[in-house]
Amino acid sequence: MKAAAFDYVRPETLGQALHILSERGDGARILAGGQSLAPALNLRLAMPEVLVDINGLEELRFIAASDDVLRLGALTRHVDLARSEEIAHRCPLLSRAAAQIAHPAIRHRGTLGGSLAQADPAAELPACALALDAVIVASSSGGERRIAARDFFLGLYQTALRPDEVLTSVEISGLSADRIYGFAKLARRQGDFAIIGLALAARRSGRGLVDLRLAFFGVADRPMLAVRAAAALEGKPDATQSMREARAALQADLNPVSDLHASAAMRLHLAGVLLERVLAETLEPLR
Amino acid sequence: MKKRVRMIVNGDPVEAEVAPRQHLADFLRETLGLTGTHIGCEHGICGACSVRLDGAVIRGCLIFAVQADGARVETIEGVSDSGEIADLQAAFAARNALQCGYCTPGMLLTAQELLMQSAAPDREAIREYLSGNYCRCTGYQAIIDAVEATAKARREAKQ
Ligand SMILES: Cc1cc2nc3c(=O)[nH]c(=O)nc-3n(C[C@H](O)[C@H](O)[C@H](O)COP(=O)(O)OP(=O)(O)OC[C@H]3O[C@@H](n4cnc5c(N)ncnc54)[C@H](O)[C@@H]3O)c2cc1C
Ligand code: FES
Ligand code: FES
DSSP states (O other): OOOOOOEEEOOSSHHHHHHHHHHHGGGEEEESSOTTHHHHHHTTSOOOSEEEEOTTOGGGOOEEEETTEEEEETTOBHHHHHHOHHHHHHOHHHHHHHHTSSOHHHHTTOBHHHHHHHTOTTOHHHHHHHHTTOEEEEEETTEEEEEEHHHHEEETTEESOOTTOEEEEEEEOOOOTTEEEEEEEEOSSTTSOOSEEEEEEEEEETTEEEEEEEEEESSSSSOEEOHHHHHHHTTOSSGGGGHHHHHHHHHHHOOOOOOSSOOHHHHHHHHHHHHHHHHHHHHGGGO | OOEEEEEEETTEEEEEEEOTTOBHHHIIIIISOOTTSOOSOSSSSSOTTEEEETTEEEETTSSBGGGGTTOEEEOHHHHHHTTTTHHHHHHHHHTTOOSSOSSHHHHHHHHHHHHHHOSSOOHHHHHHHTTTSOOSSSOSHHHHHHHHHHHHHHHHHHO
């Protein structure tokens, strides 16, 4: 199908973009990589009056690292996340996750900001943002807001962003040398959205993990932190011993959905499988 | 309201008025007559609409022509006429890696991109790189064969 008619503007500065958004109100829609929005337009699931193309905003295109903080511009494309040496060095979770998103042609266009704003519950990057305790920075003509990832994802395709706000960057801090990550995604075919996936972030402590954060995607209407399962594993020198407890805790942490791709029971089972797999792989280098 | 766009398509400058809602694949086909870019699903799933934009293969149905203002676009006609992928095309023909040919332009452009990045991709890597390009005819094996054979021939030609 073809998109319904819309007007199109391509501002050159963030200031211009924010001005247009505040003038055009609900009729305006931000266009970043277009890899979620263009399908919705072509299927006429979305029919905005005007597209505000932010691809000309060079100020949203950066990868900046200082001390233990990584700042990523909203227009960082999936391919840039997957290929950047800076990111591979500072926060390899993002490199791994981005390489698993869709297919090369989609990774060439899709952006970090677009993926977070889209808030698909089965998407990789929102779960990574949650695992990394990232801060999402948004601007409107009224000023800037900093939103913790845990307060950002509100439900199916729902975020804390207001229609007049542009997500400008993502900040990840606490990237000390003892940080350690794990990642896995299950899908029927390469490049499909996940049936279920897990992003793990922690710090090494002896042979165990502390500050453990387990963010599951594809289980509910938004990415979910498995807090009880993480507590069961926190600081245990031999996490495999605590695995039974952790898997049981997943029942309380996650309330998986049933859909065409998998039943709730299958998802809960797979969550346990992934937890065991990712944990074993993450702990392997500490043995 | 229509917008004026300028871009370089297969090396030639092009200027046109486009409706913002027209995606790039439709623009190439209908305004420029470059019908080698195919249209399947129009929502990013099949890869039939693959074209190069500023050097990277993208979905022609997920970008509007108005967004390509100032860009360099290459289609299957361009890479075919320049001879860039003549060996890959010959390998596709030799292995029967196409039947109806609907997916072929997208397959060729995507496979060529992989071969430019990686001299010796194994079958798994080829499958992964082509995973976003659907073929309803061949069952993929012959396509993987052709890409693998081209990689090998190019390596041998270099030595
Ligand atoms: C075939 C296919 C398979 C895919 N598979 C996966 C997958 O496995 N995993 C995955 O995670 N994704 C997948 N995607 C989606 C892809 O990752 C998108 O790139 C991503 O979801 C959206 O990013 P975008 O930059 O393309 O955003 P757009 O499509 O441009 O925008 C998406 C939404 O976010 C809003 N928005 C965009 N940028 C901003 C901003 N800076 N501030 C405020 N609002 C903004 C837009 O208004 C729109 O509502 C797939 C897409 C396709 C077509
Ligand atoms: S027509 Fe573009 S991906 Fe199918
Ligand atoms: S040859 Fe017919 S779809 Fe691939």
